[in-house]
Amino acid sequence: MGQVITLKVNGVLREVEVEPYELLADVLRDKLGYKGVKKGCWRGECGLCTIIMNGEAVKSCIILAVEADGAEIETVEGLARNGRLSPVQDAYVKNAGLQCGFCTPGFIMASEYIVRRNANREITPGEVRSALSGTICRCTGYKQIIDSVLEAHRRIKIVR
């Protein structure tokens, strides 16, 4: 019993036929081609499938595709504008916030959300650490990741 759902992914309207038992992460990756949505654990723990859906950072491996009908979705593919990295992406590059890179799209989306939500206030390293507690990296040891988020946050605040 397929159902056609409509998603707005990175500003583009996409229609796709899905079954109720398909997960949003799979549909984004394999049916719509957003390979930046990684899957590490399939069970809501690692955060690698993090997307921003209707303005909220969520883990797309524990959401049914049908639940997302009508939603606005942002993935890592939508962040760069005209070939220029977003402030968060750029800060990750400058601070070496990645090594193998497998976790990076998930971290970038979670970080993007943290920076946006706190655009009008200061944030502490401790707050960044606890906001990223559901996103797992096996390489960096996190320090460079926290530094990247703090730098992106500083830059965004100055721009405003």
Next chain:
Amino acid sequence: MSSPYTTLPEFTYYKPKTLEEALELLEKYGEEAKVLAGGVGLINFMLEKLMSPKYVVDIKGIEELRGIGYEEGKGLSIGAATRISEITRWLDGNPELKRKYQALYEALSRIADMQIRNRATLAGNVCEALPYMDSYSPLAVYDAEVVIASRSGERRALITEFVQGPGMIDLQPEELVVRIDVPEPPRRSVSGFSKIVPAIEYSIASVSMLAANIEDPATREVRIAVSAATPVPVRVREAEDVFKSQGDIVELLDKALDKLIGEIEYDILEDPYASAEYRKEMIRVQAYQLFLRLLREYRANWG
């Protein structure tokens, strides 16, 4: 398809727009239906084939189950489709209420992680009914009530009675939790939450406490709720009554904890994550630390 493509057991998905419609579906399909709120728990259970409902009823489209209300003297009322992060943000915007419901705020802010709190609901946490659910001890400390609806009407159950055991709640297949009511705490009160999370994500012992009118034994009220260390959240009235006596308050705490632990001793959980002995000790240690913190906060706020 290049990456492993996960599939859940097959089911039919419904997203009713009204409570009436949802209750009709639950009545019609009974045991074959499952309610979907945030899905954080349900989808995981379905992935692990622990649950395979034929019908899934998504309640997020039901407007009347959304949002938070507060009435002075009556307390908070939290709709079943309200996400955990919506509740903490709402309390952030109401500092007075955040102070009144401090234990609840602290517990909710520490459930799982940012992304999961953006999806999971308080009612879903309550209905999941695993011993370590972080909402249990604060809800027990405020005497919260679960409000349950079915086609034949509405009923209420105290949180400590609603949760009956691991995975077991006082809910029939045709019933739906519509909201959680958290009564007004006593005047001049402070409250807080504490949990111990070792190398797993889940608490092995949680304590919530509330203290009011500390300086006057006649009107003093101290409430202690324990969860995660026990199969269900518990309050022990005889232990709380100890605080109605005269005497040094820390000595009273000592006596109260002896009574509390004496009462629940044989229910304390034992598993590879923590022995019963360790859990018992962690209830005591956390209760002490939390109580000393609440004494300081009480003096600062009301002293």
